[in-house]
Amino acid sequence: MRRDSRRDSTSGNSEVPANANARDMIGEIENRSTHLLAIKTDVETQGEFIRFLIKEVESAAFTDIEDVVPFVKWLDDELSYLVDERAVLKQFDWPEQKADALREAAFGYCDLKKLVSEVSSFRDDPRQPCGPALKKMQALLEKLEHCVYNLSRMRESATKRYKVFQIPMHWMLDTGYVSQIKLASVNLAMKYMKRVSAELETVGGGPEEEELIVQGVRFAFRVHQFAGGFDVETMRAFQELRDKARSCHVQCQNQQHKIFCRSTTC
Incomplete structure (x- = not known):
């Protein structure tokens, strides 16, 4: 059962x-x-x-x-x-390779143009805390670096195809949109260093001040290597940061000297 x-x-x-x-x-x-x-x-x-x-x-x-962009959209x-x-x-003799290459070029160009516009229009809000503001600028720089890297890979694989299909590729060259990307990174570095310099005026010395200086110099060096140099205005911002770093160093030494003198007197 x-x-x-x-x-x-x-x-x-x-x-x-x-x-x-x-x-x-x-x-x-x-x-x-x-x-x-x-x-x-x-x-x-x-x-x-x-x-x-x-x-x-x-x-x-x-x-x-x-x-190419409006043609692909149409x-x-x-x-x-x-x-x-x-x-x-599939039921027709569709030129798939050329259609895909046109799409690839149009979408790649639009993404590139959008990113450059995003970085160029970035405005540092002084009301926002320094830490998040610097992280936001670091994230934008990383986007630019990845964009150039991906563009170089895309250029290697697309050169022959684009020539065969009569798709312009001057925008992919170092003399094309890459130069605008590098210019956008230089402007970003200027804003970064200005924010660090402004923050140094409010920080009361110590490890926090030193960390800010290190962050500013590292970011400046990273952009300098990426872009191949600075323009006049960005170089001026770097010199201002350098002078403040030296001033902070001198103040720190003076404070240490005063503390040392007091301890020896006691």
């Missing part, structure tokens, strides 16, 4: 997931069939339009990256009407 009851209960529980699995499989088959039917319909009804897009992509040639907008872009285009 125990074996029977156990067997009955087991068989009763297994029917629920079995039925559920069956319904899931039926639903998946039906949905999949509907999806495939929609793809087939697109292939049959949108053929002329897709062939028009193929000609547009194949004949596309640009001399300015700014012209192309993506047109393809968005297809129920499944990849599945439909």
Whole structure:
């Protein structure tokens, strides 16, 4: 009797997931069939339009990256009407490599432009505590460094393809947008050093003062190496930081000397 009851209960529980699995499989088959039917319909009804897009992509040639961006946006907008872009285009002689290269160039350029704009428009808020403000500037510099690194990798892999597909790549060169990235990093260094200099005036000496000076000099050196130098204004900010560091060092020595004199007198 125990074996029977156990067997009955087991068989009763297994029917629920079995039925559920069956319904899931039926639903998946039906949905999949509907999806495939929609793809087939697109292939049959949108053929002329897709062939028009193929000609547009194949004949596309640009001399300015700014012209690639609206073309890619237009192309993506047109393809968005297809129920499944990849599945439909597979049925045609779609120039996939060139279309992907155009997208890669357009998106890469837009990301680069957006980052440079973000860093260039950064304003240090004096109401914000010094620590978070410096961390924010450090994070922006890291973004710029990663951007240049990724751009160099992208340039190596894209050079041949872009030339074949007539996609401009001057913006990827060191003389292109990279120079603007480096200029943005120099301006960031100036703001960083000015914030450190301002904070030194409020810090009452000790380890905190020394740590601030070290942070400022390290950041300045890092940007100097990254950008290959400073402009006049940033160099002036560095000299101001250097002078304050020397002044702090002299004050520290004087305080130590006074303490030493008092201890010896006692």
